[in-house]
Amino acid sequence: MQIMVAKRAGVCFGVKRALDITFKLAKEGKEGLYTLGPLIHNPQVIKKLIAEGVVPIEDVHNPAIRTLVVRTHGIPPSVYAEISKMSYNLVDATCPFVKKAQQYAQVLKEEGYQVLIVGDKEHPEVQALLGFAGDDVIVINSAGNNGNNSYSIPPLKNKIGIIAQTTQPVEALESVFRHVIARAKEVKVYNTICDSTALRLEETKELAMSVDTMIVVGGKNSANTTQLTNLSKGICAKVYHIETADELIDDWFTGSEKIGITGGASTPQWIIDEATEKIREISLRR
Ligand code: SF4
Structure with missing residues (x-):
């Protein structure tokens, strides 16, 4: 294996x-x-x-x-x-990248833009961003996408400033932008998506394409780790989201030749190392 x-x-x-x-x-x-x-x-x-x-x-x-x-x-x-x-x-x-997003939200508000945040309204990062973005701020998340890039967005002002929660996929920002540009006179976009997230998503995608089983390690309450799991599920037939090595089960690996392991932005190295070690042990028992 x-x-x-x-x-x-x-x-x-x-x-x-x-x-x-x-x-x-x-x-x-x-x-x-x-x-x-x-x-x-x-x-x-x-x-x-x-x-x-x-x-x-x-x-x-x-x-x-x-x-x-x-x-x-x-x-x-x-x-x-x-x-x-x-x-x-x-x-x-x-995080300095989150600070940057907060600064952009404030600048847009001060320049008279109605701020639109692409992200999850309940996430603490977005909750904090709301405080910088002005009273007419709108939050759009992927759940607001009705399919075919059709979003339920309330009536917009003429000047719209778009930013994103740092952990959003770039496709979500692009999709909202395409929707908004057709409806507003002026649109300013700051791409506040963190490189680390985009690169991690890209790397996970490539890994999921080249293995037959994916193990995603991280908190079940981590939006970022759940995102990696969902992405992998769209590509790889067997995907398991675990918090610790103790959750790994031998049967998951039956018939698997290539195993991919990834972890979210909040998963410390020692937890990934323990999971990797346990999978090695399982592979030796086979
Ligand atoms: S993913 Fe990490 S580096 Fe990127 S903005 Fe969030 S905390 Fe900062």
Whole structure:
């Protein structure tokens, strides 16, 4: 059995940066160290952080906070304003690429564009972006696509500024743009999709085409990992999404000659390594 691991499997630049910052603070023995929401969408990493004394918290007013880490998804200006009233330290681990998207949303708003965000309205990154984008902002996600690139979009203003959640596929941005350009007088687009996501998706696509079984490693609550799973399912006959090596079952590999392994942007290398090692062991038993 041949096992191929995607080169870009595992944590991206932004998540690695946020993890490094937070584990360093924990190592320094900071008391009252909290993250605003789970730092990343990976239950195993969250467990490890809690063991180091770093607890996810939702309320920025909690009196126990001495240091609060903002995760890669960022926060809206209203939450920064609330935090500025508090006496604790803020450590901002918002990914620089997400910051850039927030800046573009603000610039578009200030230039009089109605901002249209291509992304998932419930995702924390989009929730934060909304705060920079003005009251008339619209969010469009792939679920709003009725097929044949027909979107349910409310009436648009004359000037539309489009940005995307950093983890969206570029096809989603292109498709929304094609729809909007037919309806607005002026359209400005900032491609805020992160290269790391686009490259990971492309690499996963190529890998899924060349294997007979794909293993996607990452949190079941990770949008990015789920996206990789869905993409693989459209290409490869056998695709399994696991969080840890313990979930791997020998039978999945019966009749498989080539196995592809990939992982989402929030999947640490050690979890991918454990899964790879277990698949090697399974292959030796066959
Ligand atoms: S996927 Fe890209 S934008 Fe998102 S955290 Fe990672 S590097 Fe940053």
